[in-house]
Amino acid sequence: MSAARRTTASGARRGAGRRLPYWDPEDEAFWEREGRFVARRNLLHSVLSEHVGFSVWSMWSVLVLFMSPDIGFAFTPSEKFLLVVVPTLVGALLRLPYSAAVARFGGRDWTVFASAVLLVPTGLAAIFVQRAHTPLWVFLVIGALAGVGGGNFASSMTNIAAFYPRRHQGWALGLNAGGGNLGVAVVQLLGLLVIATVGDTHPSYVAGAYLPLIVLVSLGAALRMDNLPMPRGERGALREAAGHRHTWWISLLYVxxxxxxxxxxxxxxxxxxxxxxxxxxQAASYTFLGPLLGSLARPFGGRLADRFGGARVTFVNFAAMAAGTAVLLVASVSESFPLFVAAFTVLFVLSGLGNGSTYKMIPAQHAREAEHAIASGANAAEAFARARRLSGALIGVAGAVGALGGVGINLAFRTAYAGSGSGNLAFVAFLCYYVACLVLTWVVYLRRRDDGAVAGVEPARMKIAGRV
Incomplete structure (x- = not known):
């Protein structure tokens, strides 16, 4: 490798556009000398941006709790569920273009934009949520704009995956996503704080608190993050990933x-x-706990997957989620509030663990395919460059499809409560889906012994692939 190409990552920060001229996290000497420090700095600001994005995205789950006749809103439960469905849907649909935007504009530049644009839906929410008798369609439009916060996840994960070597991606992606997921719990805690201190008639305080935070996060990304060198082939990676069967299997698990x-x-x-x-x-007092524990569990799901294999951890996790949902159904039928809250909280923790383990399956799957290609005579550097490119694209696809699962859950609840006044039918549907995911994980990723690497256990050659 030429001396020019060995320009240090730290020195590259002085270059135009803050684009690093060289980046190879699989090169252990480079990684230990400076790569890990640059990666950690970018990870920190990526987490902050994604955290605020999740908070804005999920803010309507808190704001709807304030919408009562006391402040001039007489929305039905069905209309309130619609208000949380819309941002979920828009956030899911934006994840693919957000993921592709990293390759086109650079991780740092896109993070700055994706953070700053959150000022629009947050500012509008702060203004209109306090205006009595505002029609439902206005809130639906603002909620749709809040969906941009959901897109942050895909671009952030795609960017951070490229910063870290495969051996650390489970932990790094889990930490990045977990820190972002915490935004759900934090905005709900903020809602609880507002209700407990000034009452349930000041929802604008929740939205207004995020306006200065968005400005600070945007400035931090602009000043401290970097763009990675991106090969031209990155821009066609989404199209290539869409034709890959494991893209859709893993996406279904992520749902x-x-x-x-x-x-x-x-x-x-x-x-x-x-x-x-x-x-x-009462609702705000319990809603934050599940998302908080689930967010904290996500990095440990990645860590467990690094050690035992993504598919093995995912399989056990879906078995536990099915059991937890059965308990939730029992609690609903018996009208046991403590058991209901406890079972829901456990499901949050399990979903967090499963998020981390499922995402670990992505780089492991493509690394396995690179191994097969090399064994058939392919160039090692090209094979693993393709694996990294497709892994980033699959992260975007899985993130988008997975978020659509949130839409499905809210629509299932809306339908169940509108029809029977109970969520039992929705819980039965969730139970059936978890069982289907359990079967899918076993059949596709665990049934054959030679699928160990696909499950997330990388053989030695994969770990040194960046130096081949």
Missing amino acids: GTFGSFIGYGFAFGLVLQSEFGASPL
Whole structure:
């Protein structure tokens, strides 16, 4: 490698556009000398941006708890569920273009934009949520704009995956996503704080608190993040990944894990109000705990997958989610509020663990295919460059499809409560899906012994692939 190409990552920060001229995290000497420090700095600001994005995205799960006749809103439970469905849907649809934007504009530049644009839906929410008798369609439009916060996840994960070597991606991606997912819990804690201190008639305080945070996060990304060198082939990676069968298998699994996390996170407060008649204060007192624990669990799901294999951890996790949903159904039928809250909280934790383990399956799957290509005579550097490119694209696809699972969960709740006043039919549907994911994981990723690497256990040659 030429001396010119060996320009240090730290020195590259002085270059035009803050684009690093060289980046190879699989080169252990480079990684230990400076790569890991640059990666950690970018990871920190990526987490902050994604965290605020998740908060804005899930803000309507909190704001709807305030919408009562006391402040001039007489929306039905069905209309409130619609208000949390819309941002979920828009956020899911934006994840693919957000993921592709990293290759086109650079991780740093796109993070700055994706953070700053959150000022629009947040500012509008702060203004209109306090105006009595505002029609539903206005809130639906603002909620749709809040969906941009959901797109942050895909661009952030795609960017961070490229910063870290495969041996650390499970932990790094889990930490990045977990820190972002915490935004769901934090905005709900903020809602609880507002209700507990000034009452349930000041929802604008929740939105207004995020305006200065968005400015600070945007400035931090602009000043401290870097763009990675991106090969031209990166721009066609999404199209290539779309034709890959494992893209869709893993995406279906991610519907069960992340779809559950974000769907339950958006709906939990409304479910407590619809199922047990909880007041805004009672609902807000419980809704933050599940997302908080689920977010903290995500990095450990990645860590467990690094050690035992993504598919093995995912398989056990879906078995536990199916059991937890059965308990939730029992709690609903018996009208046991403590058991209901406890079972829901456990499901949040399991969804967080499953998020981390499922995402670990992505780089492991493509690394396995690179191994097969090399064994057939392919160039090692090209094979693993393709694996990294497709892994980044699959992260975007899985993130988008998984978020659509959150839409499905909220629509299932909306339908169940509108039809019977109970969420039992929705819980049965979720149970069936978890069982289907359990079977899919076993059949596609665990049944054959030679699928160990696909499960997330990388053989020695994969770990040194960047130096071949």
